[in-house]
Amino acid sequence: MPRVCVECNLKQIKLSGRLAAVAGFAARGAGVIDVGTDHGRVPVYLAASGYPGDIYASDINVRPLSRARELARAYGVDGRITFLLGDGLDVVCAGDADTVIIAGMGGETIARILSGAGRLYGGVSLVLQPQTKLWRLCDWLDGGGYRVADASLAEDANRVYPVLLARAGQGGGARADMFACLADKRDAALPGYISSLIAGAERAARGQASSRIPADATAETELRFLRKMSAYAGGWDAIVNEHRFRRRADGTQGTGET
Numbered sequence: 102m103p104r105v106c107v108e109c110n111l112k113q114i115k116l117s118g119r120l121a122a123v124a125g126f127a128a129r130g131a132g133v134i135d136v137g138t139d140h141g142r143v144p145v146y147l148a149a150s151g152y153p154g155d156i157y158a159s160d161i162n163v164r165p166l167s168r169a170r171e172l173a174r175a176y177g178v179d180g181r182i183t184f185l186l187g188d189g190l191d192v193v194c195a196g197d198a199d200t201v202i203i204a205g206m207g208g209e210t211i212a213r214i215l216s217g218a219g220r221l222y223g224g225v226s227l228v229l230q231p232q233t234k235l236w237r238l239c240d241w242l243d244g245g246g247y248r249v250a251d252a253s254l255a256e257d258a259n260r261v262y263p264v265l266l267a268r269a270g271q272g273g274g275a276r277a278d279m280f281a282c283l284a285d286k287r288d289a290a291l292p293g294y295i296s297s298l299i300a301g302a303e304r305a306a307r308g309q310a311s312s313r314i315p316a317d318a319t320a321e322t323e324l325r326f327l328r329k330m331s332a333y334a335g336g337w338d339a340i341v342n343e344h345r346f347r348r349r350a351d352g353t354q355g356t357g358e359t
């Protein structure tokens with residue numbers, strides 16, 4: 102039997118762990134846009150759970166947007182969602198939404214969408230779920246004046262994905278802050294996630310070594326950072342203490358990097 106939202110009496114859609122984590126970070130706010138909504142499950146979920154603000158669902162392609170509209174109709178919430186066809190954040194104006202979701206795309210694509218959004222402003226929360234190239238997205242957040250305020254790991258089809266909540270402000274670096282959040286939560290998926298990132302980074306390094314492409318210093322730094330995190334895997338207190346120590350040492354936030 103489908104679950105029904107108690108407050109709004111609407112049939113509730115079931116989300117994967119990944120999309121539930123995304124929706125969880127976006128659940129409060131005065132307006133939300135899901136950029137690249139595709140199936141539309143997140144906006145439909147938010148509408149059916151009584152999200153109080155405006156809900157926008159956008160996509161650059163017509164077919165996904167009509168899929169999202171059909172899903173909303175099936176759940177009786179099509180009147181609650183504004184469907185917008187277009188590229189990234191071009192489709193909204195400053196003030197329309199205080200929460201921007203960009204999920205299920207590569208980190209570079211997410212960074213490109215954010216870079217093209219001259220309209221981002223201080224109070225916006227970014228809920229970001231990169232499928233790949235997490236580091237590229239972290240670089241964008243650092244350069245764009247955003248800090249990672251919260252993070253979680255979520256499973257979908259036997260893979261673990263990071264979900265980040267970023268807000269304007271100065272942090273200790275998006276990578277370090279993300280790991281600090283996950284360590285603080287004692288996220289059980291963290292050790293396995295770090296191992297999989299290391300395996301990927303090592304594969305990339307081997308590929309680079311056997312090609313004629315000059316060595317990428319950033320990739321090596323990332324690998325060093327990950328190996329350090331891996332040394333802590335399972336030893337939560339060590340990770341948490343490392344970040345606490347660094348926060349004290351520089352008077353603000355930890356960097357986690359050595």
Ligand SMILES: C[S@@+](CC[C@H](N)C(=O)[O-])C[C@H]1O[C@@H](n2cnc3c(N)ncnc32)[C@H](O)[C@@H]1O
Pocket residue numbers: 136137138139140159160161162165187188189190203204205206214
């Ligand atoms: C893999 S799906 C992700 C769907 C959903 N957000 C999720 O996490 O499951 C990516 C969607 O983003 C859309 N997309 C890609 N680039 C976009 C852009 N620049 N602006 C808006 N939508 C975009 C694609 O058309 C596609 O529907």
